[in-house]
Amino acid sequence: MVIGSDILPKILIPGLKTNVGGSLIAQNSIFGWILSGPVAEQISTFSTQVVEGSADSLGDLLKRFWEQEEVPSAPTHTDDDEFCEELYKNTTYRREDGRYVVKLPFKSTFPDSTALGHSRPAAQQQYLSIERSIEKKAELQTTYSKVLEEYLTLDHMEPTKSREIIRDGNYFSFYLPHHAVIKPDSKTTKVRVVFNASKLSHSGLSLNDVLHTGPVLQNDLMLIILKWRLYKYVFNGDIEKMYRQIYVHKEDQDFQRILFRRSPERPIEDVKLKQLHLALTVLPIWP
Template sequence: MVIGSDITPQILVQGLHHNVCGTLMTQNTIFGWILSGPIAEKISTFFTCVTESQNDSLNSLLRKFWEQEEVSTEKTLSEDDKRCEKLYRSTTIRQAEGCYMVKLPFKEGVPDKIALGHSRLGAQLQYLSIERSLEKRPELKHKYAEVLDEYLAMDHMAPTSSREVINEGKYFSFYLPHHAVLKPDSKTTKVRVVFNASKNSHSGNSLNDALPTGPVLQNDLMLIIQVCF
């Protein structure tokens, strides 16, 4: 190993012996002992041995450190997540026109433990409120109607019965209230219809309460964003 003289003070540690073999001096360093001084006899060979220090305790601590800091690539799924994934795999179908159809993954206990109540009246009252507001804004009313007509044309929604689905006193239907969201700066969709599945039914539970959230499908942004300083 050849090092510059500017590095020498950084590698020296305590330990110095004079008059080794008469003319040499030994100095301890972080790499081991070094010899310096004039040589009286001709040296034909020179050996340097380096051994690795076996420190199981240190190796174990380093291994644990890196294992704890290592980001796991495996996703841990809850029982609800597994049920959602299984349901989507077994029930998702593609119709002839290319649209996908899938069942809603209701939580275990619906409708016995998590019961929905009547929701039509609440949704109707919100609709009437929106209708009064749209009457004052003809342009918005026209755009809102265009969006809903598009949903009908694309079979994203269809006319249904005005009666709620009830069996043995349990509700198996839910009316989704909706409202408009305006984005004047948007180049594509300036008016968007938002359906509110968090609106409570008469039982105090909403449609969202009866459905699991499902697993997170996107990668964690903190793991893929590189911060530069």
């Protein structure tokens, strides 16, 4: 929107935010927030284009403008967020090979009032169902098995007992159902395995229900894009198997059990995942 300087004083209203995203200034107006800040290179020319508006009313257009252009507020941390931060600061350590080891952020009410029930039968039922569904797709079945076998080859999972861990009537193990996500257009991983920590156990609670979610650690995408104007080149990268470079503490690995077998003719195996596979858990703070 191009506004003449003679109109500018008439549209500004109280409200000024500095250091938005590190380099922007936000001034409130009757149309919403106006962002201003430095650019990477000098702008010598610019062009404008006038397009006939749609039949939407001015009120609807302004409402959508405010919703889309609202400056994000600073994130607020809850008591649960603080608990997760302290947990990882106090318990995270690095192995000799440089990889981090983290604990799962269990709620303080676990296992007293938020307890898990048995989960192996449901995980086995779902695994057999998925196995039957991909039997007719030989290539997918082979690829799916290879992906899981790679976990064993890379020592990202190891065999465990088929009996669930029960102490004082409480379950201290959990079986993660899993399924394949197919992306034929992907240049790197066309088939990946997704583990479902939201599957309910016999108690009516899932593993997600007994874990803290933790704060969002990713930078705001809109602010990242806004900062692109400050640089001539922008690079985008992908770290292969990034989450699998982080180990879960040995005493928590039994909460990441899965079932699989290399072929339908072989018996089902019980294994536990040694790396981080729960998207909701907080990652350690990198130094």
